[in-house]
Amino acid sequence: MKRFFLTSSALALSLTATTGHAAPTAKEVLDTYATIAVAKFQDSLTTGQALQAAVDALIAAPSDATLTAARSAWKAARVPYQQTEVYRFGNAIVDDWEGKVNAWPLDEGLIDYVDDGSYIGPSDENEYAALNVVATPKFSLGGTEIDASEITPTLLETALQEADGVETNVATGYHAIEFLLWGQDLNGHAAxxxxxxxxxxxxxxxxxNGNCDRRAAYLKAATDLLVSDLEFMVAQWADGGDARTTLMADDKAGLSAILTGMGSLSYGELAGExxxxxxxxxxxxxxxxxxxxxxxNSHYYDGKGIQDAYLGSYTRVDGTVVSGASLSQMVAVGNPALDAEMKAKLDTTVQALGALKAAADNGFAYDQMLERGNAQGEALIMGGVNGLIDQTKSIERVVAALGLDGLAFEGSDSLDNPGAVFE
Amino acid sequence: MLKPLLTATLIALPLSLPLTLPATAQDLPPPVVETAVRDHILPGFSALAGSSARLAQVAETDCTGQAETLRNAWGAAFDDWIRVSHLRFGPTEMENRAFALAYWPDSRGTTPKTLTKLFADHDPIITSPDGMGSVSVAARGFYALEFLLYDPKFQTDAGYACALTRALTADIAATTSAISRDWTESYTALILTPGSEYSPYHSTDEVKQELFKALAMGLQFTSDTRLGRPLGTFERPRPTRAEAWRSGRSQHNVILSLQALRQLALILAEGDANLVSDVEQAFDTAIQQATALDDPIFAGVEDPSKRLKVEILQQTIDLIREQQLANIGNKLGVAAGFNALDGD
Structure with a gap:
């Protein structure tokens, strides 16, 4: 932690140097963005390691207390991770990797037992939706015989993840672990x-429910894999890492990556999907x-992450703040009205998502909000959606104001990763 | 059905104010915007409202799923929807209207699941006033209706099927009529006066970008979703993921969408003769390939030689996206921006 204080003071210094109506350079803005990425992924890693320790404790001595502790550790690990999601769509390295750790939605019957009455079972879309690896040591998958007598991280990531080319066959990541810790939510629209x-x-x-040893082995393998995947991503953003190098290679493409991440997460992904x-x-x-x-909580911290990316600031899990030169400062110099508009809209969204979070924290479950005819729930969710859609419009204006229009038509990004950049 | 109309009118009211205000717009819209609204958008939504009203009338007369007249009326209205399905801004997005007309793709089988539940419960919501507005969008609109008209599973319980068919067609008629009315009575004025008090657009550039995004999203949807979903991978083609295969419309929808997108692309290219000619040629190639497929439900994706033709069509569309779309964007001076297909 000591090193981070040093880093953040250094950043704070450079920030002071750039005030006084001189816009920060693109390099400075990109440097802040990459430095915050390291902090966010490092926080995701340390909380992921805490989850790993809690899972080990649960497996060593299963009890109500150790299961509850593992669940709390999972929830804590989601807080920094969700704030990294804004890095996803703008940076191909993150986007290519993301499916391993956060794929969703999942046909959970692939992994373990499910309720026969309510679960959809094998379907036209996914014939392995009820495979139940925990109960099945050997099976045939798309014509290949799979030996799952030993459940390892390698088995999960190579043979099972997106098995048969179906995206909802999610075998790894936060949501697979979540299913193993909580099981299906059979309460429908009730809390x-x-x-x-x-x-x-x-x-x-x-x-x-049978096969407890294999269930424990699955949980252990999925958690260990999550930790090693997070270690990989921290390294990508460290000095000399591929994500940082790619980002810093081209000023315009780098700034565009920040805004692409903000806009795609706001609109198509969070507000829409x-x-x-x-x-x-x-x-x-x-x-x-x-x-x-x-x-x-996941929605709220996604929204917070989008705001962080614009303001160039992140509050770490230990409370320290990492901040530096920002897009906001860059926009403010040439177009203070647009900067004010952007900041106000990001703030409106975070407040709306905060209201949703507060309602749920006080017992109004998200399931209940989704129920047909629940006007109060609809209003809370739509408050967030409307804020996200509205801020996307301003993000497009920032793209235009910084002269990043048309960038999508140049360079190789649009060809490599049309989903993230072209749109 | 009265209530949703009232709600829509109330929302439309403040939007229609600028019509009565003096024209103080800082930005005059360029001719392409006016042409797009006059020749592409307004007639498209007006046709959709008309054919949807006829569909609801036909369902009142004959509500049995196998009835040719009902299926034809559904097909005509669905055609008109496909022709405007890329225009996802303004009136289609109010009150989630476009979602209520067209919930597809449905990768988790939510439409049949939700319909099955309505049938099992004999849920009276479908005949209660304002009821359809609160039903899951997966069980509303053209794609849900396709299950009722073409999947025998949903025809055995004739009484409820009839009531649901009438409720769905009336819902479609009300929704499309609201979209068309909002375009005529208010949104046309707003899109033609960027920068005015109630317009959601700050500048002409933002209006041009909106139209450009509609074209881009339409091409992306036809390539990635209408063709990409059934194509799957060479090792694992997915013919049952084709759009509207139960009614045999998969190829038909691709042709309709390309024809509509061609019209919009030519309007946006107006004024640059070389670009117009390139765009025309590129779309004509794609439409010709789509028509020549002779593979109504893309069952051919499992047969290597037929599959190749679908892949070539997809490449032709992607080439339009890469080249002509980029040229149109440069001509208009706008960037692609963000759309609803971003994300997973």
Whole structure:
């Protein structure tokens, strides 16, 4: 932690030097963005390691207390991770990797037992939706015989993740771990999360629902894999790492990456896919963290991350602040009105998502908000959606103001990663 | 059905104010915007409202799923929807209207799941006033109706099927009529006066960008989704992921969308003769390839030689995106911006 204080004071110094109506350079802005990326992914890693320790403790001595501790550690690990999501769409290295750690939604029956009555089972879209690897040591997958008698990180990431080319076959990452810690949420639109008993991990005759040793092995493998995946991403943003090098290579492309990440997460992903869709479908399974009922927190910290990217500031899990030259300062010099507009809209969104989070923290579950005819829930969710859509318009204006228009038509990014840059 | 219309009118009111105000817009819209609104957008939504109203009338007369007249009326209205389905801004986005008309793709089978539940519960919501407005969008609109008209599973319970068919068609008619009315009565004025008090657009550039984004998103959707979903991978093609395969419309929808996008692209290219000629040629190639496929539901994606033709069509569309779209963007001086297809 000591080193970070030093880094942040150094950044603060350079920030002071750039005030006085001189815009920060693109390099300075990009440097802040990369430095914050390191801090965010490092926080994700340390909280991921705490989760790993809690999972080890649960497996060593299964009990209500160790299961509860592991669940708390999972929720804590989501806080910094969600704030990194703004890095995803603008940076191909992050986007290519993201599916390993945060793929969603998932057909959880691939992993473990599910409720027969409500679960959709094998479908036209996914014939392995009810495979249940925990109960099945050997099986055939798309014509290949798979030996899963030993459940390892390698098995999960090579044979099972996106098995048969189906995206909802999610075998790794936060949501696979979440399912193993909570189990299915069978409460429908009523309050309450998944309620897996701790005895699902008990050894010997206390074991419930069968194959407790294999379930524990799966949980361990998925958690270890998450930690090693997070280690990889920290290294990508460190000095000399690929993500940082790519970002710093071209000023315009780098600034565009920041804004692409902000806009794509705001609009298509969070406002659209994760928030409005669930509401339009009234479907409690269309919840980002559906097993743990932690969706309100995930949405909130996504929104916070988008704001961080513009303001060039991040509050770490230990409370220290990392900040530096920002896009905001850059825009403010030439167009103070637009900067004020952008900041106000980001603030409105974070407040709206904060209201959603506060309501859920006070017992109004996200599932309930999604229910048909629940006007109060709809208003809370749409408050966030409207804020996100509205801020996207301003992000487009910032792109134009910084002269980044048309950038998508140049360079190789548009060809390499049309999803992230071209649109 | 009265209530949603009232709500829409209330929302439309403040939007229609600028019509009565003096024209103080700082920015005069260029001719391409006026042409796009007059020749592409307004007639498109007016046709959709008309054919949707006819669909609802036909359903009142004959609500059985196998009835040719009903299927034809549905097909005509669906055609008109495909022709405007890329125009996802303003009136289509109010009250989630476009979602209520067209929930697809449906990668988790939510449409059949939700319909099954409505049938199982004999849910009375569908006939209650204002009821359809609160039903999950997965069970509303053209794609849900396709299940009722073409999937025998949803025809055995004839009484409820009839009531649901009437409710869905009336819902479609009300939604499309609201979109068309908002375009005529208010949004046209707003889009033609960027910078005025109630316009969501600050400048002409933002209006041009909106139209450009609609073209870009339409091309992306047809390439990635209408073609990309059934194509899957060479090792694992996915014919049952084709759009509207139950009614045999997959190829048809691709042709319709390309024809509509061609019209918009030519309007946006107006004034640059070389560009117009290039755009025309590029779209004509794509439309000709799409028409020549002779593969109504893309079942051919599993047959290497037929699959190749679908892949070539997809490449032709991607080439339009890469070249002509970029040229149009440069001509208009706008960037692609963000759209709803961003994200996963």
């Amino acid at each position: 309450g999360a998944g309620d897996r008993p701790w005895t699902d991990f008990a050894q010997g005759s206390d074991c419930t 994760r928030m409005r869709l669930g509401l339009l479908l009234n479907d409690p399974e269309e919840e980002h963290d559906c097993f743990s009922d932690n969706t309100h």
